Amino acid sequence: MSVIALLGSVEIGLVYALVAFGVYLSFRVLNFPDLTVDGSFPLGAAVAATLITKGVDPYLASFAAILAGAAAGLVTAVLNLRFGILHLLASILTMTALYTVSLRVMGGPNVPLLMVDTVLTPFQGLGLQDYWLKPIVFAVITLLVALLLARYLNSASGLALRATGSNPRMARANGISTDATTYLGMGLSNGLVALAGALFAQANGFADVTMGIGTIVIGLAAVIIGETLLPARSVLWMLLACLAGSVMYRLAIGFALNADTLGLTASDLNLMTAILVGLALILPRLKREAASRRARRARTAQPTAARPTAGDAP
């Protein structure tokens, strides 16, 4: 794997870390399985790319993408909270609708971003090669977002958000409007995913309506890899673990694609991702089952040894 390919993987991993933050917010913090992200990622890309080609400042365009993504998240939340549609189904409805919205925004299936200013343009005079510049800029942006998000989740309002996902009844008993916090969290989550889409489009020079397929699985993969490899308790460490998980996932994919002996091509990416996430979900369970089997065997082997008491944790 060449240095350029390696840095390319890191760069994509850093962009998708924002997706991982969004997925962490919805799936883990709010306990709201949200598939809207498959639609809000290309929506963010579409909004940013279209605005940039119309001459809008790339930073302003990226901010508009965040707002568009947040609006998409709110639609899902309204469908679920106000109209009682199951969260998964509500998010699939929004995701389906967003496909058309993105097409309409772009006026076609894709928008090329060639010879225009992007968020990277201001740093291009620094004399760094693009393949170094992009990962560095994205690392700064992603770390900044992680710090801000962690700071928010440790604020009084952020605590209310976390309580909503952890124990909604207790949250309400403590004066938290769980509806309000869910709207907020879903907006924030999809805003972050749309930002990732906007940055991805600017780094790669195009926005395409099909670029969102599998976003949710990639985001989940990053969160699960992060949680498994770096189990952390504080919110900031958890977010950094998501970030690391996202980069590691991309590196693993990069190595697999570059290993000629495996004979894998880019089109095999989705299957590999699904297998990877599947394994990450299955392995902890198999490990637990093996551990309890071992414990049972150890007990039957020594019948006189201390028997488990009611207080024993499983």
Add this chain to the structure above:
Amino acid sequence: MIRCSDLHLTFNRGAPTERLALRGVTLDIPAGEFVTVIGSNGAGKSTLLNALAGDYQPESGAITIDEQDVTAWPSHRRAGLVARVFQDPLAGTCGDMTVEENLALAAGRGTRRGFSLALDSGRRDRFRETLRDLGLGLENRLGAQMGLLSGGQRQSVSLLMAALQPSRILLLDEHTAALDPKTAAMVMALTDRIVQDQKLTTLMVTHSMRHALDHGDRTIMLHEGRIVLDIAGDQRKGLTVQDLLDQFAKVRNEALDDDKLLLG
């Protein structure tokens, strides 16, 4: 002053499983009074508490707290006036958050939650002092996950959390029922101390007639959604559990007689 006037509440209205949970409950609780509530399963004890907290909306009747009609308020809006401890020790706290984060959540009850940090050294010191009073050694475990604590510890912390912010009424829903007898006694003693120290208006549902008579100033008995016994003061002082059981048996027979009249 808490006032419930003629509360009616039906579950599954119109369905074969329709159940009249409250059938005209009228109850005045003056400020500072500690009321214990007893009654058999399905008598409406928990329903009354949940209606006061705002989890259930009564079909008719009104609930006023300090002359303010709160009947239509959802539970999160009422939380500034109503503090509660649930029966299940897991229900009153967030298991995947730390002890200090749970306390910070409760300290924000009835306030606007802004973007300033939920925990600072001043708050931590205050929480540490409050936890020290418990005598459970929790003052050294502020950063521990709530889920690692035992049921009794979690319920004690829930009680502290309910009392961190002022409230008009404290609702205790069989909050010792899930604990072993020794822990239950510890939590009951803590309840008495907190209620007396802060002069809290309290409504405590209990399954134990003993607890109902030993604690508080007044005891009410619910049966089939109605208050059938309401005793306080001297009348209550001499009462034994046996007296209460006799009363209960009498009430039940009367209720049966009523039904016979209706049906016959």
